[in-house]
Amino acid sequence: MLKIIHLFLLLSLILFATDKPILTIYTYDAFASSWGPAPKIKEVFEKEHHCTLKFVGLSSSIGALRKIQLEGKKTKADILLGLDTSIASVAKKTGLFLPYEINNTTLKLPVTYSDDTFTPFDYSYFAFVYESDRLKNVPNSFEALVSMPKDFKIVIQDPRSSTAGLGLLLWVKSVYGDKASAYWKRLAPYILTITKGWSESYELFLKNEADMVLSYTTSPAYHIVEQNNTNIKAAAFKEGHYGQIEVAAVLKSSTHKELAKIFLDFLHTQRFANIIPTTNWTYPVVKTTLPKAFNMLYLPEKMILMDGEEVASQRKAIIDEWLSAIQK
Incomplete structure (x- = not known):
């Protein structure tokens, strides 16, 4: 009987040691869909950081923000992804998001971008x-x-x-x-x-x-x-x-703040930039080689x-x- 108890405890320790943190990301439905960026991002990030990414798709990013506001500090979201600069200032005033300094030197945007909370990822x-x-x-x-x-x-x-x-x-x-x-x-x-x-x-x-x-x-x-x-x-x-410049931010209530910050850094890597053009059909915010189809698109002179x-x-x-x- 004692051997069985010891075996049970050993198995419990092994399972606990291999348990992966779950990073929950609220976003809009197109981003989280099977044809959107989420599946490829999930595959790459999980492999690199031994975790589980859980994308929760809502009808819109504004809807995702409202869900977080309703849930308050009890929200399961670690990250809100998909708001844009037009609504980010409104989101900041809720006091629900964690300040995070970005490295502007890596960005390649049509306009100057600076913010102490929301990180840009495409436009x-x-x-x-x-x-x-x-x-x-x-x-x-x-x-x-x-x-x-x-x-x-x-x-x-x-x-x-x-x-x-x-x-x-x-x-x-x-x-x-x-x-x-x-x-x-x-x-x-x-x-x-x-x-x-x-x-x-x-x-x-x-x-x-x-x-x-x-x-x-x-x-x-x-x-x-x-x-x-x-x-x-x-x-x-x-x-x-x-x-439209889309952005992401970490929730103050997140139980995985450090992992969430690593994810924000990931948004400015070549791995992420290579996924975005042919899944979210937008421009990444860092320099990358775009598919030939993008050369056929109308590009406004200024934003x-x-x-x-x-x-x-x-x-x-x-x-x-x-x-x-x-x-x-």
């Missing part, structure tokens, strides 16, 4: 995407967009739940300023629907429900690489294009980007202005 530019076989008269500006035939329809995302949706509001605000409300009233008849997140709206576009969808200048790369389809394109707008603090202070007013305009 792209917002654009209206279309299929060239179906749409021959392609709008090349916001003004051209509201001059399309009455049966022309677009799909956009809700700025209250989607970083892409918020990005469009900031894009319009950057171009039209105090005349943004008037522009939204002109655009409203062309909006087929407003979805909660990007995935739903892009699916509608692919089903030919709408002529254009709010997406990214890099979205066509997916169709080129995976489908050998060069008909999906991003419309180049004369006014310029608003940028329009409002300061994060400015967005935080004006966000509610901008959203309220939009709601009032499209509901009338």
Whole structure:
């Protein structure tokens, strides 16, 4: 009997010694999906750091932030990944995230980036995407967009739940300023629907429900690489294009803070940079050799980007202005 007890204790010690820490990452559904970056990141990081990565995909990164806020200090999340600079300042004010200094010298971004909490990992530019076989008269500006035939329809995302949706509001605000409300009233008849997140709206576009969808200048790369389809394109707008820099941060409540910090460092490695272009279909934030398909993409000359603090202070007013305009 004593030998059995000793054997049980020995087996328990072995199991305990080999138990791997679980790093839980809240993110948006496309990132965590089987065709997104998560599976390849999981494979590489787990092998290097003897741990388990658990990606929890929500309908949007804003939804992931709200889930963390509801859970508070009891959240199981160690990392929030997928917010962008437009909403990061709002997230910081919750006091839930751990300060973390990044090495800016390794970054290759179209704009200067500096933050003491959120680490950038990829970027792209917002654009209206279309299929060239179906749409021959392609709008090349916001003004051209509201001059399309009455049966022309677009799909956009809700700025209250989607970083892409918020990005469009900031894009319009950057171009039209105090005349943004008037522009939204002109655009409203062309909006087929407003979805909660990007995935739903892009699916509608692919089903030919709408002529254009709010997406990214890099979205066509997916169709080129995976489908050998060069008909999906991003419309180049004369006014310029608003940028999106996606970021990640560690929760103060994390029980694996050191491992979580190692993961943030991993976001700036070549291993991570090589995964991002053909899984998240965006640009990595460090220099790497991009797939040839990216040479076929429209690349804006500069990135329009409002300061994060400015967005935080004006966000509610901008959203309220939009709601009032499209509901009338």
